[in-house]
Amino acid sequence: MLLDHDYEDEKKKVYKKLIKSFFIGFLLITGLITYGVYWLFYDYSRFKQELIVESTSPGGTYTIKAYLNNGGATVSYTVLGELVFNQQNKRPKKIYWQYREENADIVWLDDQTVRINQVQLELPHQTYDYRRGVK
Structure with a gap:
């Protein structure tokens, strides 16, 4: 019974890390795309x-x-x-x-x-x- 509880806790931790990793990856990719659009269409310094x-x-x-x-x-x-x-x-x-x-x-x-x-x-x-x- 105690092993099932530990297994569920570990499963929740892994799930939270996975969601956090996807969220950070999404923000990173969105930031790169946003900067690329800015550089391509709005940054006239180049x-x-x-x-x-x-x-x-x-x-x-x-x-x-x-x-x-x-x-x-x-x-x-x-x-x-x-x-x-x-x-x-x-x-x-x-x-x-x-x-x-x-x-x-x-x-x-x-x-x-x-x-x-x-x-x-x-x-x-x-x-x-x-x-x-x-x-």
Whole structure:
């Protein structure tokens, strides 16, 4: 009788360890998948390979840094434009992304309006992504 009770206790311990191991494994795999999705779709820092031009707005409010990304032999060049807030403590914002482009011609129309390669943006809210256009 005592052996049956010890057997049941041991069985419960093993079951708890097994559930705990599956839960930790599930959290680990979920974390890795989440980071992979973030890195693939939202982390634009990997596109900042070569700074090609930097331009500050007439009033000094913003600076736009344009980076050229070489995707390799099978992918064309990409230009990424990043808005830096000079007078505010904010993180830089991706405002321009153009595929099959190698240059960035930045023209300031005023302190809030910029034209990058013939795409006009009202800063700081509008962005341009070649897949979706101006937003």
